[in-house]
Amino acid sequence: MSIYSEIMKNLNNYYYYLFFSIFITTLHANAQSAPITIDGIFNDWTSNLTTFTDTNESKDGIDLLEFQVTNDAEYLYIRVKANKEFDLTGDDPILHNFFLYLDTDNNANTGFKVRDDYGAELSIEFANRILYNNFSGTPNPQVKFADIDFFSAPTVTSNEFEIAIGRDAIPDGINPLFPNSSIKILLRNRENFDWLPNLNTVFTYTFDDTPVPSYTPIDFDKTNTSFIRVMAYNTLQNSLLDSNKLLSYERIFKAVQPDIIGLVESANTTTTYIKSLFDNWLPLGNSNGWYVAKHGGEVTVSKWPISQTWNNLTRQFPVLIDLPESYGTDLLYTNAHLNCCGADAARQDQVDQYAAFILDAKSPGGTVTLPQNTPIIYSGDLNLVGLSQQLNTLITGDIQNTNTYGNGGPLDWDNSNMKEENALQSDIRMNYTWRSNGSAFPPGKLDFIIFSDYTLTSEKSFIIQTEVMSNSRLNLYNLHPFDTATASDHFPVIADFSIDNTLSSSEETILTSFAYPNPVSDIINLTFGKFNTYSIIIYNHIGLQVLSTSIKEINHKIDISHLASGVYYLKIQDKESKTKILKIIKK
Numbered sequence: 046m047s048i049y050s051e052i053m054k055n056l057n058n059y060y061y062y063l064f065f066s067i068f069i070t071t072l073h074a075n076a077q078s079a080p081i082t083i084d085g086i087f088n089d090w091t092s093n094l095t096t097f098t099d100t101n102e103s104k105d106g107i108d109l110l111e112f113q114v115t116n117d118a119e120y121l122y123i124r125v126k127a128n129k130e131f132d133l134t135g136d137d138p139i140l141h142n143f144f145l146y147l148d149t150d151n152n153a154n155t156g157f158k159v160r161d162d163y164g165a166e167l168s169i170e171f172a173n174r175i176l177y178n179n180f181s182g183t184p185n186p187q188v189k190f191a192d193i194d195f196f197s198a199p200t201v202t203s204n205e206f207e208i209a210i211g212r213d214a215i216p217d218g219i220n221p222l223f224p225n226s227s228i229k230i231l232l233r234n235r236e237n238f239d240w241l242p243n244l245n246t247v248f249t250y251t252f253d254d255t256p257v258p259s260y261t262p263i264d265f266d267k268t269n270t271s272f273i274r275v276m277a278y279n280t281l282q283n284s285l286l287d288s289n290k291l292l293s294y295e296r297i298f299k300a301v302q303p304d305i306i307g308l309v310e311s312a313n314t315t316t317t318y319i320k321s322l323f324d325n326w327l328p329l330g331n332s333n334g335w336y337v338a339k340h341g342g343e344v345t346v347s348k349w350p351i352s353q354t355w356n357n358l359t360r361q362f363p364v365l366i367d368l369p370e371s372y373g374t375d376l377l378y379t380n381a382h383l384n385c386c387g388a389d390a391a392r393q394d395q396v397d398q399y400a401a402f403i404l405d406a407k408s409p410g411g412t413v414t415l416p417q418n419t420p421i422i423y424s425g426d427l428n429l430v431g432l433s434q435q436l437n438t439l440i441t442g443d444i445q446n447t448n449t450y451g452n453g454g455p456l457d458w459d460n461s462n463m464k465e466e467n468a469l470q471s472d473i474r475m476n477y478t479w480r481s482n483g484s485a486f487p488p489g490k491l492d493f494i495i496f497s498d499y500t501l502t503s504e505k506s507f508i509i510q511t512e513v514m515s516n517s518r519l520n521l522y523n524l525h526p527f528d529t530a531t532a533s534d535h536f537p538v539i540a541d542f543s544i545d546n547t548l549s550s551s552e553e554t555i556l557t558s559f560a561y562p563n564p565v566s567d568i569i570n571l572t573f574g575k576f577n578t579y580s581i582i583i584y585n586h587i588g589l590q591v592l593s594t595s596i597k598e599i600n601h602k603i604d605i606s607h608l609a610s611g612v613y614y615l616k617i618q619d620k621e622s623k624t625k626i627l628k629i630i631k632k
Contacts, residue, residue: 070245070246070247076095076114076115076116076250076251076252076253077093077094077095077115077253077255078115078116078117078118078252078253078254078255078256078257079091079094079115079116079117079122079257080117080257080258080260080474081115081117081120081122081207081209081474082469082474082475082476083122083196083197083198083207083208083209083474083475083476083477084198084467084469084474084475084476084490085198085199085200085203085206085207085476085490086467087124087205087207090113090115090124090207094113094114094115095113095114095115095250096111096112096113097111097112097113097114097241097242097248098110098111099111099241099242099243100243102239104128104234104237104239105237106140106141106234106236106237107127107128107129107131107139107141107143107234107236107237107239108127108128108129108234108237108239109125109126109127109143109232109233109234109239109241110126110127110128111125111126111241112124112125112126112230112232112241114230114250115253116212116252116253117257118212118254118256118257119211119212119213120194120209120210120211120212121209121210121212121223121228121252122207122208122209123145123207123208123210123230124205124206124207124208125205125206125207125208125232126204126205127204127205128204129204130202130203130204130433131143131202131203131204132201132202132430132431132432133171133197133203133206134171134172134174134197134486134487135172135174135387135430135431136172136173137387138389138432139202140236141171141172141234141236142170142172142234142235142236143171143172143232143233143234143235144168144169144170144171144232144233144234144235145167145168145169145171145208145230145231145232146159146163146165146167146168146169146230146231146232146233147165147166147167147168147210147222147228147229147230147231148163148164148165148166148228148229148230148231149166149167149222149223149224149225149228150166150224150225150228151225151227151228151229151249152164153229155180155181156179156180156181157177157179159231159233160231160244162229162245162247163229163231163247164179165177165179165231166178166179166180166220166222167179167193167210167216167222174190174485174486174487175187176188176189176190176192176193176195176216178192178216178217178220180217180219180220188216188217189482189483189484189485190485190486190487190488191482191483191484191487192214192216193210193211193214193216193222194209194210194211194213194214195208195209195210195211195487196208196209196475196477196487196488197209197487197489198476198477198489198490199433199490200429200430200489200490200491201429201430201431201432201433201435201436202431202432202433203433209475210222212252223252226251226252227249227250227251227252228249228250228252229247229248229249229250230248230250231248260472260473260474262471262472262514262518263469263471263472263505263507265300265301265471265507265509265522265539267302267505267541268504268505268541269504269541269543271371271543272504272505272541272542272543273304273305273368273372273376273541273542273543273544274301274302274303274304274305274539274540274541274542275303275304275305275306275307275378275422275424275494275539275540275541275542276301276303276305276306276307276537276538276539277306277307277380277424277425277426277492277493277494277537277538277539278306278307278308278309278492278533278535278537278538279308279309279310279382279425279426279479279491279492279533279534279535280294280308280309280310280311280532280533281310281532281533281534281535282310283310283311283312283313283314284310284532284533285308285311285314285318285319285322286313286314286318289531290531290532291322293525293527293528293529293531293532294322294532295326296523296524296525296528297509297511297524297528297529297532297537298323298326298327299326299327299523300509300522300523300524301509301537301539302327303539304347304348304349305345305346305347305348305349305366305376305378305422306323306345306346306347307343307344307345307378307380307381307424307425308343308344308345308346308380309342309343309344309380309381309382309425309426310342310382310426311339311342311343311344312341312342314339314344315339316337316338316339316344319337319339319344319346320334320335320336320337320346323335323337323346329348333350335347335348336348336349336350336351337351338351338354338362338364340354340356340362340380341360341362342382343360343361343362343380343381343382343425344380345362345364345378345380347364347366347378349366349367349368349369350366350367351364351365351366351367352365352366352367352375352576352598352599353365353576353598353599355402355413358379358395358398358399358402359394359395359398360381360382360383360384360395361379361380361381361382361383361395361398361399361425362379362380362381363377363378363379363402364377364378364379364380365377365378365576365599366378367576372544373544373575374416374418374419374420374500374544374575375416375419375575375576375599376419376420376421376422377406377415377419377420377421377422378422378423378424379399379421379422379423379424379425380424380425381395381399381423381424381425381426381427382425382426382427382428383395383396383425383426383427383428383429383435384428385428385430386428386430387431388428388431389431389432389435392427392428392429392431392435393432393434393435393438393445393446394446396435396438396439397438397444397445397446397449397450397453398450399423399439400438400439400442400443400444400450400453400456401444401450401451403421403442403456404442404451404453404454404456406419407456407458409559409561409572410561410562410570413600414572414600416572416573416574416575416599417458417574418458418499418500419458419500420496420497420500420501420542420544421456421457421463421496421497421500421501422494422495422496422497422501422542423439423463423493423494423495423496424492424493424494424495424538425492425493426491426492426535427439427491427492427493428491429490429491429493430486430489430491436465436493438453439463439465439493439495440456440462440463440464440465440495441453441455441456441462441463442454442455442456442462442463456497457497457498457499458497458499458500459499461499463495463496463497463498464495464496464497464498464503465493465494465495466493466494466495466496466503466506466540467506468494468506468507468508468538468539468540469506469507469508470507470508470509470510470513470536471507471508471509471510471514472510472513472514472515472518473510473513475488476490476508477489477490477508477536478490478491478492478508478535478536478538479491479492479534479535479536480510480534480536481534491535492535492536492538493538494506494538494540496540496542499545500544500545501542501543501544501545502542502543502545503540503541503542504541504542504543505540505541506538506539506540506541507538507539508536508537508538508539509529509536509537509539510529510536511524511525511526511527511528511529511530512526512527512529512530514526559571559572559627560572560615560627560629563627563629563630564629564630564631564632565605565629565630565631565632566606566631566632567604567605567606568602568603568604568605568606569602569603569605569615569629570600570601570602571600571601571602571603571617572599572600573598573599573600573601573617573619575599576597576598576599577597577619577620578595578596578597578619578620579595579596579597579601579617579618579619579620580593580594580595580616580617580618581593581594581595581596581601581603581615581616581617582615582616582618583603583605583608583613583614583615583616583629584613584614584616585611585612585613585614586611586612586613586614591608591613592605592608605629605631608631609631610631610632611630611631612628612629612630612631613628613629613630613631614626614627614628614629615627615628615629
């Protein structure tokens with residue numbers, strides 16, 4: 046659009062507005078308080094809450110369709126819905142110029158003159174993350190998200206978002222943001238001149254201070270000692286090497302008592318150093334102590350042996366964990382730290398890699414083959430702050446670069462989607478895992494746990510932020526008020542899992558052993574039902590033993606090039622004396 050056309054379009058809107066300004070409709074909303082959770086899941090936004098729906102109109106680009114409003118004692122909550130996905134706090138690659146205006150004193154003659162019917166004390170320009178505090182004479186007109194106690198979800202692109210703004214906020218340190226019980230709300234996409242509500246309509250909301258049910262804090266303790274506790278934690282910029290932070294880290298790890306930990310941003314540490322920390326903080330009382338494996342900045346710590354690792358994925362580190370016999374299976378755990386910030390293309394390439402890795406691992410004869418129904422967990426700081434497709438790929442296996450990574454497909458064993466665990470903060474109704482009050486970005490969910498829910502059940506999950514915990518809760522877990530802020534700008538994410546033993550019991554794992562190719566010319570590839578000790582015996586067609594070996598691994602190759610062509614029988618026996626016999630044809 047030319048500059049002249051843009052000017053004329055603005056003038057036409059302006060004159061239209063002036064002509065009809067005397068016909069202003071004021072909508073007074075009947076408020077209803079509600080316990081909203083800021084987690085990017087909208088089922089708590091029920092139809093009985095105050096809703097404003099836009100008139101039927103056609104707009105290019107992002108068309109704002111409706112918003113809902115409610116509150117509790119602490120926050121004003123706003124849910125916004127549009128016709129298509131966009132990034133709330135950025136305009137790349139989906140162009141928008143979304144503004145939220147709050148006339149918080151309900152007086153059109155004060156604040157920033159948005160329209161004759163709105164004088165905004167607070168203006169938020171989301172695409173550029175600029176907030177204006179428009180109180181008359183305020184010394185600090187531009188403020189940060191932290192100054193208004195702002196939270197939103199989801200962090201990735203979506204066609205709807207939920208927002209919380211603190212009712213007790215004092216952005217400039219002088220003027221309370223909400224001096225009155227009634228406010229006026231106005232939304233606008235300046236990219237296409239979309240108003241919500243439209244010109245000549247005013248939306249007024251009055252707070253409802255009817256108490257809502259309080260949030261029940263999440264207990265840190267396992268409800269069953271057999272559950273597997275996984276912890277994902279970004280230890281900011283090698284901060285485990287900072288002696289001033291170690292006491293905070295120690296208290297956090299002792300409070301959590303994890304079984305498997307995925308650490309990221311720990312490139313400068315060594316496996317020996319990390320092992321010494323955990324052996325000191327959480328002694329296991331056995332001869333080996335903790336097991337540690339490292340891939341760049343991704344460090345995986347496990348109380349059980351790490352029997353196999355794969356180092357060929359970018360910023361993602363799959364390992365096979367040799368769980369105790371009682372679990373009847375091993376566990377594939379991937380610790381990830383995807384590229385940050387605006388690197389949508391790089392993140393998509395990385396998750397495409399991972400989806401291809403899992404699809405290969407599920408299929409016999411690939412680079413890696415997992416026993417049927419091996420539990421799968423993927424966690425870490427995924428930096429999902431752009432297109433939602435990256436999260437979609439991790440859940441559905443929808444590979445975008447099929448030329449490089451092949452066709453996608455369902456990643457779970459029953460050919461369904463993986464599940465993303467919606468962990469919440471242990472002490473507040475929020476799911477953000479990163480917060481930096483000095484940043485231009487609001488708190489967001491960057492750290493995830495995704496798993497195969499065909500074989501695993503999430504029994505409990507939570508995020509720890511000591512700064513929002515009460516003194517009684519801190520004392521209960523021997524934590525200090527600023528432990529998480531001292532340690533990192535990310536918060537630890539924890540989930541407890543149980544395993545469906547009917548799918549992966551010890552009795553069944555020997556039956557999932559197989560050999561390929563068959564018929565075979567020279568090399569038999571063996572994949573076993575789980576990591577174990579196996580005796581392998583090959584008999585010829587008349588029952589004479591022609592080869593015998595003993596191994597302890599999950600994948601093995603046997604050279605039979607010296608054997609004559611014919612039919613052979615391969616006997617596999619594990620240390621529990623469970624046996625399987627396979628028929629092999631030697632070409």
